[in-house]
Amino acid sequence: MTRHNSGAVRCRSVRKVWAEGTGKETVALEGIDLDVAPGEFVVMLGPSGCGKSTMLSLIAGLEQATGGSIEADGEPVVEPGPDRCMIFQQSSLYPWLSVAENVGFGLKLRGRPRAERRRVAQELLRTMGLGDVLDKHPDELSGGMRQRAAIARALAMEPKVLLMDEPFAALDVQTRAKLQDFIGQVWRDSGASVLFVTHSIDEAVSLADRIVVFTARPGRIKAVIPVELDRPRDPRSPEYHQLHDRLIDLLADEVDRAFAQQEQAAS
DSSP: OOOOOOOSEEEEEEEEEETTTSTTOEEEEEEEEEEEOTTOEEEEEOOTTSSHHHHHHHHHTSSOOSEEEEEETTEEOOSOOTTEEEEOSSOOOOTTSOHHHHHTHHHHHTTOOHHHHHHHHHHHHHHTTOTTOTTSOGGGSOHHHHHHHHHHHHHTTOOSEEEEESTTTTSOHHHHHHHHHHHHHHHHHHOOEEEEEESOHHHHHHHOSEEEEEOSSSBOEEEEEEOOOOSSOOTTSHHHHHHHHHHHHHHHHHHHHHHHHHHHHHO
16 A cells, blocks of 8 residues: 655645746745655646646756755756656657657667667567567557557656656547556556646546645645555445545535636636
């Protein structure tokens, strides 16, 4: 179940302001305190525009916080690093490279020899159920296969933290359900910590050790809910439905506020 060591990610009083000091200044995040333990699966859940994806970008080092501090493995986050790999809604594979070349791309930047890159890609893609697509190109794969290849590319770097920004949002319902099961197995095998952004309560309950519920903008942490359900999760169990209903109640006001903010911005 939940692992309560410390140190994979540590956020203290994190604040992010877009267009600071201008007429378009927007406070995206305010006062975020969050610890993620090694090997823990944390899901960030909240309405659109609440800063979940921004929080991932800050932890990845793709953006800089306006205030507060972020540490990964005890070190301040000041830039991207191979210890933290980001997986986006779209697979972001390079279309001109084969699947194996995509998976080994980070290793190539590290100067690893071609034979080693090929071996690592072959092993990971076989684990992902993609052992027969090494020499295909991304446009020859389905959406679900491309996302599995993108996850393999991230795992090739042996990251301590996987940052996943709604990685299954663009997929059909059946493929999404399959990949939820799949990512749970990948997480257990890799030993990495996972920070996973979603709008889906079912996805959160199915995957998380803990669920971090965000308010509408500016994003604050409204609640942190431990998920004390056995894996694999049974969506028909009373405990599952009880937690699902609790999350609906926590999010209801925030979704209304976020919708009102969007309407105001559009008017």
